[in-house]
Amino acid sequence: MSEVPSGAMRFNSDSQKLEYWDGAQWLEVSTKETLTGGPRGLIFAGYAQPAAVAVNIIDYITISTTGNAVDFGDVLQTILRANTALGSSTRGVCAGGGSPQIVNVIQYVTISSTGNAIDFGDLSSTARGLSSFSNSTRGVINIGYNGSTSSWVNTLEFITIASTGNSIDFGDTTQVREQVAQGSCASSTRGLLIGGYNDVTAYNIIDYVTIMSTGNAADFGDLTGVRRLLGAASNSVRCVVAGGYAGSPASASNIIEYITISTLGNSTDFGDRTFASTENCGLSSPTRGVFCGSSTPISNVLDYVSIMNLGNAVDFGDLTQARGDNGACSNAHGGL
Numbered sequence: 001m002s003e004v005p006s007g008a009m010r011f012n013s014d015s016q017k018l019e020y021w022d023g024a025q026w027l028e029v030s031t032k033e034t035l036t037g038g039p040r041g042l043i044f045a046g047y048a049q050p051a052a053v054a055v056n057i058i059d060y061i062t063i064s065t066t067g068n069a070v071d072f073g074d075v076l077q078t079i080l081r082a083n084t085a086l087g088s089s090t091r092g093v094c095a096g097g098g099s100p101q102i103v104n105v106i107q108y109v110t111i112s113s114t115g116n117a118i119d120f121g122d123l124s125s126t127a128r129g130l131s132s133f134s135n136s137t138r139g140v141i142n143i144g145y146n147g148s149t150s151s152w153v154n155t156l157e158f159i160t161i162a163s164t165g166n167s168i169d170f171g172d173t174t175q176v177r178e179q180v181a182q183g184s185c186a187s188s189t190r191g192l193l194i195g196g197y198n199d200v201t202a203y204n205i206i207d208y209v210t211i212m213s214t215g216n217a218a219d220f221g222d223l224t225g226v227r228r229l230l231g232a233a234s235n236s237v238r239c240v241v242a243g244g245y246a247g248s249p250a251s252a253s254n255i256i257e258y259i260t261i262s263t264l265g266n267s268t269d270f271g272d273r274t275f276a277s278t279e280n281c282g283l284s285s286p287t288r289g290v291f292c293g294s295s296t297p298i299s300n301v302l303d304y305v306s307i308m309n310l311g312n313a314v315d316f317g318d319l320t321q322a323r324g325d326n327g328a329c330s331n332a333h334g335g336l
Contacts, residue, residue, distance in 0.1 A: 003328070004021045004115050005021070005263075008021045009237075009308070010022075010026065013033065013096065013186055013320075017158070017243045018270070020126075024027060025100075025335065026329060027292070029336040034100060035138035035173065037062070037112060037228060038062045038063070038290075039061065039062070039063040039064055039285035039286075039330060039331060039332030040060055040061070040062055040111050040330060040332075041060065041061050041062075041283035041284075041285075041290060041328060041329070042057050042058055042059070042060050042072060042087070042092045042109070042157070042283070042328060042329055042330070043058070043059045043060075043061075043069065043281065043290040043292050043319065043326055043327075043328045044075055044080070044083060044085045044092075044094040044326055044327045044328065044329075045057060045058070045075050045077075045080035045081060045083055045094070045097065045282070045318070045326050046080075046081055046293065046324055046325050046326030047081040047082075047099070047170060047184075047295050047324055047325040047326070048298070048321050048322060048323040049145070049298040049323075050179050050323060054077045054078070054080055054081035054097075054098070054099050054123060054273035054325075055078070055080075055081075055151070055321060055323060056074040056075045056076075056077060056080060056319060057074065057075075057320060057323075058071075058072040058073050058074060058075060058109065058116075058117070059071065059072060059319055059320050059322055060072040060111075060318070061290065061302065061316070063283070063284070063286060063288050063304075063330060063332065064287075064288070066243050066304075066315075066316050066317055067316075067317045068302075068317040068318045068319075068320070069114070069317065069318065069319045069320050070320070071114075071190050071320055072109070072114045072115070072334070073109065073114055073115045073116040074116045074117065074299070075076075075094060075107060075116075075117045075221065076105060076107050076117050076119065076231045077097075077098065077103060077105065080094075080097045080098055080103070081097055081098065081128075081325045081326065082096075082097045082098070082099060082129050082130070082145075082325050083095065083096050083097025083098075083128070083326065083327045084096060084097070084130035084131055084132040084141060084142075084182065084327040085131065085132065085281075085327030085328055085329040086132040086134040086135060086139040086140075086141070086184055086329050086333055087111060087161075087162065087184065087241055087329030087330055087333065088134065088136050088137070088139075088161040088162065088331070089111075089136060089331045089332075089336050090110060090111060090112065090154065090162075090331065091108050091109070091110060091111060091161050091162070092108060092110075092111045092209050092329045092331075093094060093106060093107070093108045093120060093134075093139055093159065093161060093329070094106070094108070094117060095107075095123060095127075095130060095141055095167075095327075096123055096126070096128060096130045096143070097127075097128050097130070097195075097327070098128060098135060098147070098250070099127070099128070099198065101147075102126040102127065102128050102147030103126055103147075104122045104123040104124070104125055104147075104148075105119070105122065105123075105127045106119075106120040106122060106123060106159065106166075106167065107119055108120045108164075109260070111174035111323040111329075111330075111331045112331070119164075120159070120164045120165075121159070121164055121165045121166040121167065122166045122167070123141065123157060123164055123166070123167050123198045124143070124155070124157060124166070124167060124169070124254035125143065125147065125148040125149070126146070126147035126148050127143045127144060127145060127146060127320075128144065128145050128147060128178070128211050128293050129144035129145040129148055129178025129179050129180075130142055130143060130178070130327075131144065131181060131182055131193060131196075132184070132327075133184045133186035133191035133192070133193075133211070133287040133335060134184060134186060134191075134211070134329075134333075134335050135182075135186060135187075135188045135189070135191075135211045135212070135335040135336065136161075136162060136188065136335065136336050137160065137161065137162070137212070137322075138158050138159070138160060138161065138211055139156070139158060139159045139161050140156055140158045140170055140191055140209065141157050141158070141159070141167060142155070142173060142178075142180055142193055143155040143156070143157065144154055144177070144178030144179065144196075151177045152177060152178060152198040152199060153176060153291075154172040154173040154175065154176045154177070155169070155173075156169075156170040156172060156173060156209070156217065157169055157170055158214070159171045162304070164186060164294040167214065169214075170214050170215075171209065171214055171215045171216040171217065172216045172217065173193055173206050173207050173216075173217045174205060174216070174217050174218070174219055175196070175198075175203060175205055175207075176198050177196035177197055177198045177203055177205075178196060178197060178198065178330060179195075179196050179197040179228040179229045180193050180194060180195055180196040180228075180229065181193070181195055181196075181230045181232035181241050181251065181282075182229070182230070182231055182232060182280070182281040182282065182326075182327060182328070183231050183233050183281045183282030183284070183328050183329075184232070184233070184234060184281055184282075184283070184284065184329060184330070184333040184335060185232040185233070185239040185259075185261075185334075186211065186239075186261070186333070186334055187232045187234070187236045187237070187261045187262065187289055187334050187335060188211075188236065188334075188335055188336070189210060189211060189212070190208055190209070190210060190211065190261055190262070191192075191208065191209050191211050191335070192206055192207065192232075192259065192261065193205075193206070193207040193209075193217060194206050194207075194223065194227075194230070194232060194239075194241055194259075194274070195227040195228050195230055195241070195244065195329055196221055196228050197228040197229075197245075198288055200249065202224055202226040202227070202228050202245070202250065203226055203228070203248075204222045204223040204224070204226045204227065205219070205222065205223075205261065206219075206220040206221045206222060206223065206266075207219065207220055208264075211335070216236070219248070219264075220259075220264050220265075221264055221266040221267065222266045222267070222290060223241070223263045223266070223267045224255075224257060224266070224267055224269065225246055225247060225259060226246065226247065226248060226250075226277070227241075227244045227245065227246045227253065227255075228244055228245050228250075229243075229245050229278050229279045229280075229295075229325075230242060230243050230244025230253075230280070231243055231244070231245045231277075231280040231281045231282035231291045231292065231328075232281075232282045233282035233283055233284035233288075233289030233290065233291070233307070233333070234261065234284055234289070234307070234334035234335075235255040235284060235285075235286045235287065235307050235308070235333070235334040235335060236286070236335075237260065237261060237281070237307075237308070237334070238258050238259065238260055238307050238308060239258065239259045239261055239334070240256055240257070240258045240270055240282070240307055241256070241257050241258075241259070241267070241282070241291045242254075242255070242256040242257075242273050242280065242282065242289075242291045242313070243255070243270045243273050243276070243277035243278060243279075243280040243291060243294065244277075244278055244279075245278050246282070251276075252276035252277055252278045252294075252296055252297070253276055253277075253278075254272040254273040254274075254275060254276040254277065254331045255269075255272065255273075256269075256270040256271045256273060256305065256312075256313065257269060257270055258270040258307075258310075261334070263318050269310075270305070270310050270311075271293060271305065271310055271311045271312040271313065272312045272313065272315050273303055273312075273313045274301065274303045274312070274314070274315060275297075275300060275301060277291070277293075277294035277296075277301075277324070278291055278294055278295055278296040278324065279293075279294060279295035279296065279324035279325040279326075280293055280294050280324055281324075281326055281327060281328040282328060283328040283329060283330040283333065284307065284330055284332070284333045284334065285330065285332040285333070286332060286334070287306060287308070287322050288304050288305070288307065289304060289307050290302055290304040290306070290316055291303055291313065292301070292319065292326070292328055293322065293323050293326065294324045295323070295324030295325050296324070298322050298323070298324065299324070300318040300319040300320075300321065300322035300323070301315070301318065302315075302316040302317050302318060302319060303316050304316045305314055319322040319328070321323035
C-alpha cells in the first residue's frame with residue numbers, strides 16, 4: 001500500500017463507511033452526529049455596526065439544520081472583540097479580546113444549556129487577535145497581540161477544558177503574528193495555525209503542533225496566498241478556511257481552501273463563500289463547516305459547506321446581530 005498518498009480517501013463498500021489513509025492504514029471517518037439536541041455551535045461576542053462597538057452577545061445554532069442563530073447568553077465583558085473560542089463536547093471556552101480595553105479573561109459556558117459565561121481563569125497577559133483549537137481534553141491558545149506590552153508575540157498557552165484555572169505555557173509559533181484563522185482546526189492529535197499578520201507583514205504560513213505534548217510549532221505548509229482574519233472549521237480529516245483579508249494590498253476575500261490535517265503540505269482550492277468577508281469565524285460538525293458573519297462588510301450571514309465535498313458555500317441563516325471579529329466553537333468539531 002506504499003503507493004497510496006497520506007490523506008487519500010475511499011468509500012469502503014463492505015463496511016459502507018468513508019475511510020482515509022494515514023500513511024500506514026485505512027481509518028474510518030467519523031460522521032456521527034448523535035449528541036443530545038444535535039451538534040451545536042456557539043458564536044461569542046464581536047464587533048457590530050451601526051454603533052461601531054463590541055458586543056457581549058453569545059449566539060447558538062444547531063449545525064445539522066439550517067436557520068437563524070438564537071440568543072444563548074452573554075460574555076462577562078461588554079467590550080469583547082478579537083477574542084477566541086474553543087470547545088469540548090460539553091464546554092465552550094472564550095479567551096481574551098477587547099477594544100479599547102484588552103482583557104486576559106478566560107470564561108466558559110455549558111454548550112448544551114443556555115446562560116451567561118462563567119469565569120474560568122486568566123491568560124498570562126491581556127491579549128487580542130487570538131486563535132485557538134482543541135481536542136476533547138486540552139485547548140491550545142495563540143496569544144497573538146500582547147496587550148500588556150503592546151507587542152506581537154509568538155506565545156502558545158494551554159488549558160485543561162474540564163477544569164478551571166489559568167493557562168500554562170505550551171511553546172511558540174514559527175512566526176510572531178495575530179489574526180490567525182479563527183475557529184477550531186484540529187484532529188484529536190494535531191492542531192493547525194493558519195495565516196496571520198503582525199505590524200508590517202501578512203503571512204501564508206500554516207503551523208502545526210501535537211496537542212497533548214508541549215513544544216514549539218513546526219512548519220506544515222502554505223496557503224495559496226497571504227491571508228488574515230479568516231474563519232476555520234474542520235472534521236477529523238480536513239480543515240476548511242474561508243474569507244479574510246487576502247493579497248497585498250489586502251481586500252476582502254470569498255476564497256475557501258482546504259488542508260488534510262494528517263499530512264504536511266499546502267492548501268488547495270475548495271470553493272467560495274457566498275460573499276467576500278473579513279474577520280469571520282468558523283465552527284463545525286463531522287460533516288459541516290459553518291462560517292459566521294463579517295466585519296468588512298458588516299454582515300449577519302451564516303453560510304456552510306459539506307467538509308468532505310468541494311464546492312461553494314450555501315446560505316445557512318443569520319446571526320442575531322450583524323458582526324464580525326468574534327470567536328466560535330462547537331461540541332462536534334474534528335478534535336473530539
